[in-house]
Amino acid sequence: MTFPTISHFFESCTGIFIPLPIQTFGFFIALAFLIGHYFIKQEFLRLEKTRILNSITLKSQENIFFILIDYFFNGILGFFFGFKIIYIINNYTLFVANPQQTILSSNGNILSGLIFLILTLTHLYYSKKKESKKIKKEILPSELSWNFIFIAGLSGIIGAKLFSVFEDIDYLISNPLDALFSFSGLTFYGGLIFGTIAVIMYGKKYSIKTVYLADIFAPSLILAYGVGRMGCHFSGDGDWGIIANMNNKPVFIPDWLWGYNFPHNVIEAGEKIEGCVGMYCNQLPYLVYPTSLYESIFAVLAFLFLYNIKKYIKIPGLLFCIYLILNGIERFLIEIIRVTEKYMFLGLNITQAQIIGILITILGLIGIFYLKKQYHEPIQE
Numbered sequence: 001m002t003f004p005t006i007s008h009f010f011e012s013c014t015g016i017f018i019p020l021p022i023q024t025f026g027f028f029i030a031l032a033f034l035i036g037h038y039f040i041k042q043e044f045l046r047l048e049k050t051r052i053l054n055s056i057t058l059k060s061q062e063n064i065f066f067i068l069i070d071y072f073f074n075g076i077l078g079f080f081f082g083f084k085i086i087y088i089i090n091n092y093t094l095f096v097a098n099p100q101q102t103i104l105s106s107n108g109n110i111l112s113g114l115i116f117l118i119l120t121l122t123h124l125y126y127s128k129k130k131e132s133k134k135i136k137k138e139i140l141p142s143e144l145s146w147n148f149i150f151i152a153g154l155s156g157i158i159g160a161k162l163f164s165v166f167e168d169i170d171y172l173i174s175n176p177l178d179a180l181f182s183f184s185g186l187t188f189y190g191g192l193i194f195g196t197i198a199v200i201m202y203g204k205k206y207s208i209k210t211v212y213l214a215d216i217f218a219p220s221l222i223l224a225y226g227v228g229r230m231g232c233h234f235s236g237d238g239d240w241g242i243i244a245n246m247n248n249k250p251v252f253i254p255d256w257l258w259g260y261n262f263p264h265n266v267i268e269a270g271e272k273i274e275g276c277v278g279m280y281c282n283q284l285p286y287l288v289y290p291t292s293l294y295e296s297i298f299a300v301l302a303f304l305f306l307y308n309i310k311k312y313i314k315i316p317g318l319l320f321c322i323y324l325i326l327n328g329i330e331r332f333l334i335e336i337i338r339v340t341e342k343y344m345f346l347g348l349n350i351t352q353a354q355i356i357g358i359l360i361t362i363l364g365l366i367g368i369f370y371l372k373k374q375y376h377e378p379i380q381e
Contacts, residue, residue, distance in 0.1 A: 002236040004266040004280040007096075009234075019096040023266065028231025036224035037149045039307075043216040044142035055138040056206045067128075074124050075117055082116025083108035097279070141208055151202050152195040152217075159194025192221070192327075211371075214320035215313075219306040222323060226299025232292035236265025241289030241337040259287030289337045295330070302326050315375050321367035328361030 003009040006022040047053040086109040088095045088102065095102045203213045232239040244259030263273060263283035270284040306323060313319050332354050340351040 001234075002262050002264045002266075003234055004236070004264060008264065008280070019093070021092075021096045021099040023099070024235035025231040025237055025266065028234070029228055032224040032227035032231075033149055033153055035227055036220040037145060039220040039223065040148065040216055041142055041145040043220075044140075044145055047212065047216070048140055048142060053141045053208065053212060055140055056144075056208075057138050071121060071124060074120055078120025079113045079117040082119075083110065083113030085116075086112045141206070144206065148199055148202060148213075151198045155198035156191035156195035160191030162190055162194075209316070211317035211320075214317055215310070218320045218323035219303050219310065222299050222306065222327065223303035226296045226303065229292040229296040229299065233290055233296065236262035236267065236269075238265070238267045238269060239292050240284075240339065241291040242339055244287045244289045246287065257290070257293070260290045260293075261285070261287050288339075291334055291338050295334055298330050298334075302330070315371050317371050318368060321364040321371065324360050324364030324367070328357040328359075328364065331357035332361070 001012060003012065003024045005020065005024055006027050007018055007020045009024065010020075011017040044053065084103060087107050091102065091107075199213060199217065200210050203210060229239075231237075240260075240262065246255070246259055249255070249258040261270070261284040264276075264280045265282060265284075266280065268280060268282045270282045273281050273283050302323075306319060306326075309322075310319050335351045335354045335357070338351070340353065342349050342351050343355065345355050
């Protein structure tokens with residue numbers, strides 16, 4: 001089944017519709033972050049226990065630039081929350097029906113926005129004043145795990161959205177706001193590249209070596225990706241494959257796993273479902289390969305493989321290289337049956353993801369040979 005929102009899932013289980021402003025895709029993205037954080041923190045703790053990672057000495061005085069940035073962004077968030085919250089309470093039905101449009105519209109309450117702005121900045125000021133009297137001189141890397149998740153998540157979503165937008169320039173021109181701010185249409189490699197850069201930069205701030213960070217994140221990255229892909233499948237966000245050839249289906253594979261028409265999909269693609277009233281009453285007029293589900297299955301298996309071999313790998317960075325190879329091969333193969341725009345690359349008619357998949361696989365192979373060669377030498381940053 002396809003569930004555009006969590007409310008539709010509860011309705012299918014209980015028969016009762018509870019209007020909640022939580023889209024299925026967004027729920028799985030949040031779940032991916034939570035699961036990813038759990039395993040990342042566990043890996044930080046394991047490396048701290050084995051003394052591979054040690055405590056970090058903090059600077060006694062915070063840079064004025066970062067203080068101003070902190071006030072600036074907290075102030076914006078405080079104002080935006082206050083600006084929207086009263087409007088959302090008064091227009092809850094509209095918010096449930098289309099949370100993104102409600103949040104991104106110019107409708108709101110300026111007075112409540114200013115009140116929350118003042119409250120936010122006042123709270124931040126006194127919090128910093130209180131913390132300055134009891135600054136911790138040292139922290140453990142595991143205490144930064146949520147920071148890493150937030151930075152990776154934010155930069156990853158920005159990168160994923162930018163890559164997705166530039167895959168469909170025509171849609172960007174015709175619907176710029178929806179193209180830029182909707183949560184459907186995220187390209188994984190954009191998220192991986194932007195997220196990796198941001199995590200490396202943040203790690204360098206605390207002198208955590210990149211090779212250790214890479215290995216810490218590798219299993220969680222593939223698992224979080226798989227959970228996110230479940231959100232794509234169960235919401236029916238359009239990230240599906242080409243028309244399925246049911247004549248080639250092996251007898252032991254269920255029909256729904258080979259070809260699916262995504263009834264009640266969140267993007268309302270296809271033909272109307274007879275007897276259905278209201279929103280999300282469409283389904284595809286043909287069966288397509290549920291590629292997101294295939295990727296979820298692969299991601300879980302890849303996670304189990306990486307998670308179980310990490311204890312046997314002694315070369316820092318090698319686990320991440322194996323992850324790159326697995327990811328690149330999987331992405332190249334799944335793109336064969338996905339609906340994606342293709343480009344000419346080295347004489348081949350392939351997709352953007354396949355191009356990056358090839359490059360990432362090559363990078364992983366080069367990384368393995370390089371790290372093995374450097375194994376007996378100290379790792380330099």
